[in-house]
Amino acid sequence: MAKSKEPRLRLCYCTAYKCDGAVLDEKDWKLHERLSQAQQLLSLEQDVFKLTLADATSALLHPPPCGTSPLSTSPPVSLTMKQPHRPSSDTSPLPTSPPVPAMTDQLPTENPITPAKNSPELNLAEEIYRDLTRIDVTIHHRKRDIEKIIDEWSHENRFPLHAASRFSLRREAKAFLEGEEAWFRDTIARIQSAHMVGDPMNTLLRNSMVIQAQIIIDVVSERIEQWKDMEEARGKGEDFYDTSRHLQHPLRSANPIIVVALFMVVVLNLMANVARLPCNFVLRMTKLLLSEALGDPNDKYLLEQLPSDMRTARSRFMLDPTTTTYASCxxxxxxxxxxxxxxxxxxxxxxxxxxxxxxxxxxxxxxxxxxxxxxxxxxxxRPYMAQSFTAFTAALYTRNGIEEAIRRTNQILSAEELFIHDVNEGEAVRTFKGSDGELFLRSDDEIRTVWSLSYDGFNPLMNKAAGKSVSVGSLAMVCLSLPSSIRYRSENMFLAGLVPGPRQPALDGLNPYLAPLVKELDLCYHRGTWLSQTPECAHGQRSREAVVAVVADLPGSRKITGCAGHSATRFCSLCYLTKHDINNLDRSAWKPVTYEEHHRAAEAWRAAPNKAARKRLYKQNGVRWSELLELSYWDPTKYVVVDGMHTLFHCVVAHHFREIIGTRWRDPVDEDESEGKEVQVPDKLINKARSIMKSKPTQSKLHTLTIPVLRILCAEYDVLNLVKQGAERTKKQPLINALLSAVAPIPIPHTYEGIPFEEDFAKMDIDLLTIDEASDSCGPMLDTKDLCQIQADIASTIRPSWRTSAPKNFGAPGQGKLKADQWRTSIEFDLPVSLMKMWGIRELDAESSSLETRQLKTAESTMYLSMAERWATSHRTSEHHKERYLDHMEKYLDSARILCPNMDLHPSHHNALHLADFFPRFGPIHGWWMFPFERLIGRLQKIKTNFKMGEIEATMMKTFCAASELKVFLQRPGCPKVLLKCAPILESCFPDVSGGTLMHDIQILGDEKNQNRNQKLIPLQRDVQQAFLALTGIQGQDVHEHLRYSVRGRDFAMRQVSKGNSVVFFQPIGASMLVPGIIRQIFSPGKDSTKVFLAVHRFRRADFTNNESDPFLAFPDFGASVWSKDTVDGVEIIEQERRMYGAEYRTWGTDTIVLKPIIEVVEH
Structure with missing residues (x-):
């Protein structure tokens, strides 16, 4: 259609509406023009106000309705408008004129047309004048505040120039100015909408106030826009990270049916370890089920959204980590x-x-x-997949509640108390300084966190085929600034990378894998990362991170720090003691290594021009270069901790049992019948077995062969000596393990150093040590009979359900490799109590044999080790804890030297004494031992893989990170409501039921609320009712009984429900000592009552006769004591707030039992 020649639209530049070139139709344009002319006329009238006051009184013709306020209460105008730019200046451009009311002195005092005295018009004009004057004074005061703020923040830094500034952050000053701008705009709108009645001086005052307020608005808007430009420029910098992807839910707009179907399959794949093909089957069957159930052709589009492949379903959730894949040589x-x-x-x-x-x-x-x-x-x-530390921390900080949790944890830095409860209260964290020389964690405007770093090698094949010849390294980190209750959750642990196998890197070969992480850590400490947005800071803030602790076992810590291994002459990385002086227990004679000496030796090794020079320097100093030395703040003499889990349990305790005590186990094999009888094996079976060995032998293939055939193969491959005596006649597995070790892949030689494997970093495995009976004249002290007695004691021990037990075949060859939790339980109760019962209750005399004397000394030595371990693992530490631990550990090592004079101490014994130095530095041991990292490795080993080296590492990495992210997937903003309904189902079907030291510590130290389960209304029995009345004054008849009761990971139950959970140590009213008792009843006085009471029967004191006594009284730090099996008459009522602990016990005598409280915090 042709356009009309007569124009219908015009550009408007009116002053009334400030159109600035707006396109209007002819009618609106004329209206704007008339209003502009009227406004110009009004301005002209104000200029000639002194001569023509009568013209200003025209407002009297339109007075406001009676009873209404002369000022309008219209809402503030919009804050979003295009702001002008102004050049930067160190001075404020705001006008410095006095308040507008001063202008009234220039106005005439007489009005030619004055309303009559006491007229309504005059009273209303005076009221308007008073309101305008009050507002004008407020404008003047607010203008001065704005001038001061702009002057303080006239620079480009994010901190004020003056220490006494009103705000500590630029974003706080910006928020203040935005609020002031909104107030001024609102004020202009209100006074402009007011009816100027009576005196025309009010109109002049109002217009002057509007002009002054508009100037302030322009300046404030310009400064806010300038700060926004600075933030945008910061966003383009290298330190900027866009967190928007973590604050949006990828399925926020998806169909609920599709969301549930995808979530179900992804959970099966990541959390139930279901392989990809079964997950594809579930997806396709779900799609078929929906097509049959829906039926409507219009639902075809819905079904097309449901993928048929597991990988596509996982990609919809955006769970994969941000990684970079390198090519590893x-x-x-x-x-x-x-x-x-x-x-x-x-x-x-x-x-x-x-x-x-x-x-x-x-x-x-x-x-x-x-x-x-x-x-x-x-x-x-040989790919190496490295995860981005910056991306992980950004995702961590954008979770709801994490910022607040970090802030609460960092606030404890100011409290220097007698006791240290967590790693954040330790000296190393409290005094750690940032790049500016100030305390690192004391910052109000940035997110500051400290981390621990761990390296550990593990077998991804779970000790199956190929045995220990396959190894993958785990580089992981834990945020120590998180509360201990959530610190070790998998979603909060950072897996930096998995060092590719099939063997660990030799010598300094770990440095290249550390390089990407160290580079990020250095930037995170010095420069930090600007996060575009967090839940608490919509305009973004900076974060900084630092590593203050390296946590690893002995070989791992030496590899990651570049120090010599435990078999080197310079075996210790903390002092200059040599292997020749390893039995020296005088700690005052140990010269400590300084940072300057270590760094100088490492630099010299790195600068060496050839292999021979490096080898000479390494032999002399025991130090190589570590990539961690690139961190300017990292001190290997302070921040490399001695891991308590491996040092105490896997090394010292295991060494004590196998070497100091020693075992001699004889299987009940009838050797007379087995020896001398040759079993005839057909050549056909032998040839078949040989062909299996020449191909690719596996566990399943070798299990098809008979024991005689396996013995023949072991003899041919010369591995029969690896099978324990007697085992090859009764079991296949020892023979199969020996054969698999014979055909395991040979390690690739590292030609650049000319050695096949790192000899000084050979994995120390105490459990594989064999006992040399000729090393000591007495030989092993526990024979089969003694071991059977200890096993019977372990089987008869009653302990809480949350307490790990030692294996029932403890000490037998088939027990396998004990876990740290099992070694801990055995040294805390099982082994000391059994040895005291067998050897410790006798009294020596002149006729006592040397064996009896040695047995008694061994029992005492075991008690010293147990007491040292108890002080070391306390959930609260202090200088007193350190002294008590050293006292018991030194007594133990002295007794070990007496029991085995021909045995040198192990490097772990030396490290056990260094362990005490870390109590004041890093706090209780639970904050810096290997349990959480070992648990992470256990989860990695359970992931379904194709067992192909080179691919298994990436599969483990992606699956672990995706499964961890899935746990917080339901907490993202915008999560679909249908997924929120899935949360309780997910929690009930996949609970974290794993036990052990780590999970118990998390529950004990956490904020978990008490749980009362299985309530039912019952009447109290008379004796319980009377005891309850005497305690509380409540006449209780019917109460709500609980069969079980949980307090922060400790489960308690009635005696008819659980034997282990019903025996407790409690603090009676008016007493300070703990006494043992058995729970008869758990109840609450009302259904909704938060108080829980326990009816307990106390055990009687043991009555000793015939010069008998309690042998544990000589070792008060052990905590155990002998009591009667009977209880005293009467019942005691205790409240849940009273000190109460679980207990483990076993029979001691005919009418006595030995009980020990399980106390996490050693106080005396």
């Missing part, structure tokens, strides 16, 4: 970053790393052929 372990071309990663074909400046490049092949999207490409032959 199989020879020198150097990693190579890819280049990106046409959407593909291109890796170099050969390794170009030079170990020395004058040496040739490594030249090892880095890639192999692979397939991607149906195309053949070159992929890393």
């Amino acid at each position: 199989p020879t020198c372990s150097y990693i190579h970053l890819p280049t990106h071309q046409d959407g593909q990663d291109i890796y170099p074909a050969r390794c170009q790393f030079k170990r020395y400046p004058s040496s040739q490049p490594c030249g090892a092949c880095l890639t192999k052929f692979g397939v991607k999207d149906g195309k053949s490409i070159r992929v890393p032959a």
Whole structure:
């Protein structure tokens, strides 16, 4: 259609509405023009106000309705408008004129047309004048505050120039100015809408106030816009991280049916470890079920949204971590970053790393052929997947409640008390300083966190085929600034990477894998990361992180820090004691290593020009270069802790049982019948077995062979000596293990150093040590009979359900490798009590044999070790704890030297004495031992893989990170309501029921509320009712009984429900000592009552006759004592708030039992 020649739209530049070129139709344009002319006329009238006051009184013709306020209460105008820019200046551009009311002195005092005295018009004009004057004074005061704030923040830093500033953050000052701008806009709108009645001076005052307020608005708006430009410029910097993806839910707009179907399959894959093909089956069957149930052709689009492949379903959830895949050299372990071309990663074909400046490049092949999207490409032959630490911390900080939890934890820095309850109260964290020289964690405007770093090698095949010849390294971190109740959750643990197998890197080969992480950590400490948005800071804030502790077992800590292994001459990384003086227990004679000495030796090793020079320096100083030394704040002499889990349980306790005490187990095998009888094996079976061994032998294939055939194969492969005596005649598994070790892959030699494997870093495994009976004249002290007695004692011990038990075949060859929890339980109760009963209750005399004397000394030595372990593992520590631990540990080591004079102490014994130095530095041991990292490794080993080295690491990495992210998936903003309904189902079907020291510590130290289960209304029995009345004064008839009651991980129950959970140690009213008792009843006086009471029968004191006594009285720090099996008459009522602990006990004599409270906090 042709357009009309006569124009119908015009551009408007009126002053009335400030259109600034707006496009209007002809009618509106004329209206704006008339209003502008009227406004100009009004301005002209004000200019000639002194001569024509009568014209200003025209407002009297339109007075406001009676009873209404002369000022309007209209809401504030919009805050979102285009703000002008102004050049930066150190001075405020606001006018400095006096308040507007001063202008009234220039106005005439007489009015030619004055309303009559006491007229309504005059009273209303005076009221308007008073209101305008009050507002004008407020404008003047607010203007001065704004001038001061702008002057304080006239620089580009985020901190004020003056210490006495009203605000400590720029965003706080910005929020103040935004609020002031809103007030001024609202004020202008109110006074402009007021009816100026009576005196025309009010109109002049109002217009002057509007002009002044508008100037202030323009200046404030300009400064806010300038700060916004600074924030946008910051967002383009290298330190900027956009957190928007973590604050949005990827399924927020998806169909609920599709959401539930996808969530079900992803949970099965990630949390139930269901393989991909079964998950695909569930997906396709769900799709078929929905197609049959819906039926409507209009639902076809809905079904098309449901994928048929598990990988597509997982991608919808956006759970995969932010990672970079490097090509790792199989020879020198150097990693190579890819280049990106046409959407593909291109890796170099050969390794170009030079170990020395004058040496040739490594030249090892880095890639192999692979397939991607149906195309053949070159992929890393040995990939290393590294997760971004910056991306992980950004995702962590954007979770609801994390910022507040970190802030609460960091607030305890100011409290220096006698006792230390957590790692954050330790000296190393409290005094740790930032790059500015101030305390690192004392910051109000940034998120500051400290972390621990761990490295540990593990077998991804779960000790199956190929045994210990396969190893993958785990690099993981834990945020120590989180509360201990959530610190060790998998979603809060950072898995930096899995060092590729099949063997651990030798010598300094771990440094290349540390390099990407160290680079990020250095930037996180010095520069920090600007997060675009967090739940508490919509405009973003900066975060900084630092590593203050390296937690690893002995071989792992030496590898990650570059120190010599435990078998080297310089076996200790903390002092200069040599292997020749390892039996020296005088701690005052140990010269400590300083940071300057360590760093100087490491620099010298790195600068060495060739292999011979490095070897000489390493032998002399016992130090290599570690990538962690690139961190300017990291001190290897202070921040590398001695791991208590491995040192105490896997090393010292295990060594004490196997070496100091010693065992001699004889299986009940009739050797007379077995020896001399040759079993005839057909050649056909032998040839079949040989063919299996020449191919790829597996557990299942070898299990098809008979024991005689397996024995023949072991003899042919010369591994029969690896099978324990007697075992090869009754069981297949020892023979199969020996055969698999014979055909295990041979480690690849590291040609750049000329050694096949790192000898000084050989994995120390106490459980595999054999006992040399000739090393001591007495030999092993526990024979089969004694071990059977200890096993019977363990089986008869009653302990709480949450307490880990030692294996029932403890000490037998088939017990397997004990876990740290089992060693801990055995040394805390089982082994000391059994040895005291067998050897400790006798009295020595002149006729006592040397064996009896040694047995008594061994029982005492075991008690010293147990008491040292009890002080070391307390959930609260202090200088007193340190002294008591050292006293017992030194007594134990002295007794061990007496019992085995020909035995040198192990490096772990030396480290056990160094362990005490970390109590004041890092607090209780539960904050810096290996239990959480070992649990992480256990989860990695349970992940379904294809068992192909080179792919297994990436599978474990992605699956673990995705499963951890899935746990917080339901907490993201915008989570669909249907997923929130899935949360209780997920929690009930996949509870965290794993026990052990770590989970018990989390529950004890956490904020978990008490749980009362299985309530029912019953009447109180008379004796319980009377005791309850005497305690509370409540005449209780019917109460709500609880069969079980949980308090922060401790489960208590009535005696008819659970034997282990019904025996407790409690603090009676008016007493300070703990006494044992058995729970008869648990009840609440009302259904909704928060108080819980326990009816307890106290055990009687044991009556000893014939010069008998309680042998545990000589060892008060052990905590156990002998009591009668009978209880006293009467019942005692105790409240839940009273001190109450679980207990473990066993029969001691005919009418006595030995009981010990399970106390996490040692107080005396």
